[in-house]
Amino acid sequence: MxxxxxxxxxxxxxxxxxxxxxxxxxxxxxxxxxxxxxxxxxxxxxxxxxxxxxxxxxxxxxxxxxxxxxxxxxxxxxxxxxxxxxxxxxxxxxxxxxxxxxxxxxxxxxxxxxxxxxxxxxxxxxxxxxxxxxxxxxxxxxxxxxxxxxxxxxxxxxxxxxxxxxxxxxxxxxxxxxxxxxxxxxxxxxxxxxxxxxxxxxxxxxxxxxxxxxxxxxxxxxxxxxxxxxxxxxxxxxxxxxxxxxxxxxxxxxxxxxxxxxxxxxxxxxxxxxxxxxxxxxxxxxxFDAPHLISWADTERDLSAWLGNAMQSNALQELFNLEKAVKAKKDPELLHDWRRLTTSDHFYYMCTKYFADGDVHKYFNPYESPYDSYINFMNVLDNVATRIK
Amino acid sequence: MLGWEFPPFISGGLGTACYGLTRALNDIGHHVIFVLPQSVTTEFTTHVALRTPAAIKGHIPGVTSYRLDEFNNVEFRSVPSTLQAYGPAGPGGVTEVHQHGSSLTSMTDPNAPTTAGVSGSVITGRSTVNASAHYDGDMIGETERYAAIAVALARNEKFDVVHAHDWMTYPAGIAVARAFNKPLVVHVHSTEFDRSGEHVNQRIYDIERRGVHMADKVIAVSHFTRNILLGRYAIAPDRVEVVYNAIDTNGKLPLPSTIRRDEKIVLFLGRITMQKGPEYFLHAARMVLDHVKNVRFVMAGSGDMARSMIELAAELGIGQKVVFTGFLRGHDVERVYKMADIYVMPSVSEPFGIAPLEALSHDVPVIISKQSGVSEILTHVLKVDFWDTREMANKIIAILRHPPLQATLREHGSFEVNRLTWKDAAEGCVQVYGMAIGQYGKRK
CATH class of the missing domain: 3.20.110.20 (7-stranded beta/alpha barrel)
Structure with missing residues (x-):
């Protein structure tokens, strides 16, 4: 059976x-x-x-x-x-x-x-x-x-x-x-x-x-x-x-x-x-004991596709730093915008792992490079920040 | 090997490339006879980084011959000449190009401008804006004189292939190859279209075209350049191979700058000419300064657009934020890289572009134009279209504002640049030599 x-x-x-x-x-x-x-x-x-x-x-x-x-x-x-x-x-x-x-x-x-x-x-x-x-x-x-x-x-x-x-x-x-x-x-x-x-x-x-x-x-x-x-x-x-x-x-x-x-x-x-x-x-x-985080990504099965470099951790940290202020605004549109930025793909695009090898990461990436995606994301985030001031 | 630049007296990447390439060829056991114009020898031989010639054996009056200790298999021959390829052509006075027919007397003519004094001024002339002041206006005649001497020199040498670097040496390459029935490889580091846009010098174009067509094999420094050769010089695709340049990194990490500054520095380093896109750098600078205050823009280099760039900076109202250093060399280049927070290469048409590799090896994040050969092999840099000054400014601001971006670019960039070696380039050339010899055999 x-x-x-x-x-x-x-x-x-x-x-x-x-x-x-x-x-x-x-x-x-x-x-x-x-x-x-x-x-x-x-x-x-x-x-x-x-x-x-x-x-x-x-x-x-x-x-x-x-x-x-x-x-x-x-x-x-x-x-x-x-x-x-x-x-x-x-x-x-x-x-x-x-x-x-x-x-x-x-x-x-x-x-x-x-x-x-x-x-x-x-x-x-x-x-x-x-x-x-x-x-x-x-x-x-x-x-x-x-x-x-x-x-x-x-x-x-x-x-x-x-x-x-x-x-x-x-x-x-x-x-x-x-x-x-x-x-x-x-x-x-x-x-x-x-x-x-x-x-x-x-x-x-x-x-x-x-x-x-x-x-x-x-x-x-x-x-x-x-x-x-x-x-x-x-x-x-x-x-x-x-x-x-x-x-x-x-x-x-x-x-x-x-x-x-x-x-x-x-x-x-x-x-x-x-x-x-x-x-x-x-x-x-x-x-099944998993003291550390795993995922289904890549051969590493870890979080390095989203948190593998300084840009990714910085972008995520800056994003969640805004959480309280965004929510305090009680503006549904602002909150929805902010939440759509929490989608993991934005950080996946910033992945530099294998970047030079042109693999699966590239296939899914609408940006020319992980650097471009980070710059773009941070520009958006800067603008979100102006809306909570 | 026929070239006309060798460090430290260089105006572009060509001298650097010839140095790296010959050293690597030497390391992998190939014997190279490098023929240089006289103009580089005087101070060259006293430069600290390069040792005194170990052997001097002049065959022809006016020809100096020597070896460098670090280049066991490379012999240098320098011939009297005032070749200056990258300088602006003087008005008139350009003689016709003759097919290898010049007599040896012309090159040994005591009246010819071949003395140390003149060559010294060529060197400085190359490095300053008023290059044409010292320039005798007979650049194309010089290539022919250089060709005649090279032929004379070659009589005493044994060699299998003639390798000519850029248009100034093509007539010499053709002459030597014909005189001694050897295959010719021409190495295209830049074309007249890169240097002059659509306003090409027809004579230089003709020399280039003849050179690439007479060659058994052509080496282009990038696919970018290969495409220009295919499109503008009507050369058959199977005759052009791409061999990328590289950089000597010595495996040493640069020492971090100990100077603490409140001000960030964005660097342009290169000839201030149309080809290098200096005005795009300034227009981007203007936009950056609207958003970031504590930043200064440094333009290091000289060229025929230097004056107009100073005027443009003033016109844009950013004169006090832009520093023009003039031409830098040696230690000053090191220093300016160490000071820089970003290196920008906004070239309109850059066959390769070694400078971004130098910047990366100094741990400086790099922004390069997509209209460059080096963008084909670098991934951990930021790329923009040279005309998209808004995007250029966007990227400069991002690097200035976000330390994690700098850190990631540095970390991956220095790793990537360390993988580009002259040894690979030299091996690529050796492969092409093999093809050229094969091709030549078939033709006979």
Whole structure:
């Protein structure tokens, strides 16, 4: 008996426009570019992928189940630029086979800087889930799978039954990510990402140089089956943009997705479970101790993609230094602007790690260099500061 | 190897490049005979950084020959000449270029301006605004005289390839290669379009064009320059290879400046000519000063636009915030880098640009124009279009205001610049020599 637990991350940041030190207006965000990207990704990924998932649920009569974590800023942009995407997610919610996880509305790093803001953003996100999908989340994930024992404690205090984390080798050691764990001394479950199998889909699927290419559903289902006897659940956690955006449609990724449930469930004991169902079905078998922060990023699985250099820590510190003053102003627009600056992507763009090597960081970066992004961000932040004086 | 500049008497990056390249070629075991115009020898040989010539063996009257102790495999030959490539051409007096036909008498002519006194004035002439005052106006004739001497010199040498640096040495390169049936490699450090924009000197362009077309292989210092060669000189793409310049960092970290100042310094260092975009620097300075008060702008260098830049600074009302130092060399260059908080290279058209590497090796954050070859290989610098003075000012202000930005640029920049070595450049040249020899063999 093996369960497959899919969770797809859906997120789009509000990218900043080019904002020079000579600008004085309060229009910080690049409406045109954000709209373009939103519509492009909707066409390539969100709409066809949602349709695919809906078909899978119908074909398998509810036996295919999965979860999404959709950020508030992504939902806001769907509403503004492509409302059809929202409708398609609502249709998925209506099937009862889809679960929505809790996270910070603004996809922020607020856990690291302000517990008050962290809680507030989760609360905002929960309201949104209820408003759009009529669901209350029971499983929490923090931005970029940032996790530590402290994150688990915070989630527990907020009433969540489980937290999502990366199945980091350096913490698991010989142990398998295919069990449910608990943090030291806390009655909350931790679901760990099986990064090998997740990345086979998310990163390697279309790679013709990969020894396993082309990846068939039968082969993948075989790997899932091997879990039988040494685990309960294969947690496949990935960016939703994998489907159609990172792996283009012509790689066959949608066919793969569509036929996977059939291949996995060809063995009668296998099934698909939503995260909350995994938590209900399988008790924690041991302790997952994460005294330091981990994430799902890069090979380091740490926070260096957002906090790896002096610019990043300076920008974050300066940003959160304004929190009290921004809130004291009681100006909803100002607060919303400030909160949209807490989105982790702004700091990811400032990452100098690997910058010279032109890797994945560059692909997602709308700036020519990490330095340009820092300068731009700080110019915006300077302007925000003028609004609270 | 045919060149006309060698440290410390340089007006641009060419001398620095020839120095670094020959030293690295020497280190990897290639024998180089470096032929220089006379004008650099007098003070050159007494410069502290370079030792006294170990051997002197003159073959031709007026030709000095010597070795430098640190260059075991490099021999230097200097010939009487007043070549001054980067100076403004004097009006008239330009003689026709003859194909290698000049007689040896012309170069040994005692009346020719070849004495130490004249060469000394060429050196200073190069370094001051009134360069043309000492200039005899026959620059192109000089290239031909230099060619004749180089041919004469080469009779006594054994060599496999002729390597000519920039247009002044192309006629010599062509002449030597033809006379001795050797392949020719020309190394393009700059083109007439970089130096003069659209107002090219037709004669120089013709020499350049002939040089790159006669060469078996062409080395461009960047893809930026390679594109100019393809677009403006109609040269076949497969004949141009890119070999980037580098810098000698000695692995030493510069000592942090102990001077504490309230005032920040933004540095322009280079020739004050159209090519280097000095006016964009001043226009950006004007905008910076609207936002930041405790900053001073230093323009180090000389050139035909120096006077008009002083006037422009006054016109913009920032005269008291801009310092013109004149031409700097040696120790003064070191000092000005150490004082600087930002180095800006706003060049309109920069084939490579070694100065930003020097700034980085002095731990100075750098802003460079995208219209430069060096921007192809540097990532930990800020880049702007030279004409976008608003963005230039935006970036200057950001560096001045945000210490974490300075720190990150410094940290990564010095790491990056340490990876650029002359050894790699020399190996690139050796590869090109191989191609040229192969090409030449096929042609025969």
């Amino acid at each position: 093996a369960s497959v637990c899919f969770y797809f991350q859906v997120h789009q940041p509000y990218r900043l426009r080019r904002y020079s030190v000579f600008d004085t207006d309060h229009n910080y965000f690049d409406d045109q570019k954000n709209g373009e990207i939103c519509r492009k990704v909707a066409t390539k990924c969100y709409l066809p992928a949602n349709q695919c998932i809906l078909d899978m649920i119908r074909v398998h009569e509810g036996r295919f189940r999965c979860a999404y974590s959709i950020t508030g800023v992504a939902l806001d942009q769907f509403a503004a630029y492509h409302p059809e995407v929202l409708d398609s997610f609502k249709r998925l919610a209506d099937t009862g086979c889809v679960e929505f996880l809790a996270e910070t509305y603004y996809h922020s790093l607020s856990f690291l800087y302000s517990r008050e803001e962290f809680n507030a953003q989760i609360e905002l996100h929960q309201q949104k889930m209820m408003e759009l999908f009529g669901q209350k989340s029971t499983v929490f994930r923090d931005t970029e799978l940032i996790y530590s024992n402290d994150v688990a404690r915070a989630a527990h205090e907020l009433g969540y039954k489980a937290v999502i984390a990366e199945g980091a080798d350096h913490l698991l050691g010989y142990r398998s990510p295919n069990f449910v764990y608990h943090p030291p001394g806390l009655p909350i479950s931790v679901l760990l990402k099986n990064y090998r199998l997740s990345d086979d889909i998310a990163f390697r699927f279309g790679n013709r140089g990969w020894a396993e290419w082309p990846l068939s559903t039968e082969k993948f289902a075989g790997w899932v089956n091997q879990v039988n006897g040494c685990g309960y659940t294969v947690n496949l956690f990935m960016d939703y943009e994998t489907f159609g955006e990172h792996q283009w449609s012509d790689t066959g990724i949608f066919d793969f997705l569509y036929h996977l449930p059939g291949a996995v469930m060809s063995l009668p004991d296998n099934d698909f479970k939503k995260p909350s169902e995994v938590v209900a079905a399988y008790p924690p078998i041991g302790e």
